[in-house]
Amino acid sequence: MPPPLLETQNLGLCLSGRWLFRNLTLSIPPSSFVAISGPSGVGKTSLIRILARELSATEGSINSCLHHGQHTSMIFQDLQLANGASSLTNALGGCLARHSSLRTLWGFPVHEKAKAMEWLTKFGLENKARQWASTLSRGERQRLAICRSMLSSPTLLLADEPVASLDSDWANRTLDILKYSQKERGGSLVCSLHDEGQVQQFADFALRLDWESPTQWTWEKISRSDG
């Protein structure tokens, strides 16, 4: 079995006196799609934020097994776009880490722009590239946030409800694109989903958190006939 991208040891989170989950020991295998599911408020967002190191766990540890040059990106639920900048500029935010501040002071390299346009096109935003992010609809903003994260070519992509505000057609297309783009570069996708149908259709593994008991989480391998 290939080495995992990320491991957790007995992870637990206690918020305002209530344990959301405890003793969570996982390993995220490479080239996999891990879905986190469970009812609203069960701690899906918190767990993803902990994995992204945006939030500290109450107990336990996280061990990143990424090599040099590999990294994690996160797609936030509240999107966090720059409203007064064009869709293209927002998407290009994903490539900033690859260039120095001096290089990006007067604009972006041509090849990055081309790559950003590719992503915008994949997500049906090619005609909105010059529009301010504030003028996009909620679903378009969601897809734009995904483009930005994908442009950073993450090995591990953490996504908090990435398809929550998309119609079912775009939701399926988006999960499909995310899954295969990640697998193509040997990366993984961890995302919270509330639709069981999507979990069954796309995920390789499902982590289900339990509302009643923080230790009763389950890890399930989802077998599909298409392999």
Added chain:
Amino acid sequence: MNKQDLPWHSRFDLLGVTFLLFLAASLGALPSIQGSGRDLDYWGNLSHFVARFFPPDWSIFERTMYGLLETIQIALVSTLLAVILSFLISLGASRNVAPGWVLWPTRMLLNIIRTIPSLLWALLAVVIVGSNSLAGVIALTLYSVGYLAKFFSETFESTDLSSQNALKSLRASPLQAFQYGLWPNARPIIWSHCLWMLEYNVRSASIIGYVGAGGIGLHLKLYAESADSWNKFSLVLLCILVIVTVLDFAGEKIRKSIRDKLEGTPK
């Protein structure tokens, strides 16, 4: 809880109380307004004075246009200088950028600058650099910095920081996160403030000439002080009115479209 259960004072919110205070204070101030005590024919004086405004004397139209041009040039240059200075100073006056020991002195400085009216800045500048349009530029630049730097710092403080943080989490440098995360959100608002300041400066630049700081104000002073020139005076006023109205109208249109665009009406 129905209405009777509420204590009597709950009907007075801040708005109501301040309005009542304002009303009481204004009425209390009425006795201080007194005439000269002489028996003057107010309406007669007014109509006699206003009558001398008409018809405006169009023979000085060309000269007035040159004066207006200089006024607008003073406003443009001083606004540009003020924007540059204000941007730097505003970083020092923003709670989320500057540390406390920079913050309070900067804000104090801005308060002091704002306390001095533009006409006084103009007088000071005329004393220092002489009676010319440079004095006007210096005066309006200083005056504008007091306001613009305050507006800018308030903009930086109230801007949504989430996109800046998102870019940081995508491993952008602090400068990149500012440039592509915070700045795009602040820029439209800052630009609105700049336009407002430009409008304001055209208005101010029209009057500072009165104390010798260049622009159309000098014409106003000359016509007001020479005998029987009120019809020339009125033409100058008319021209200023047109310019200010056009600027006001254009500025409002631009600011509204910026605001609409930023608040986002999905198309």
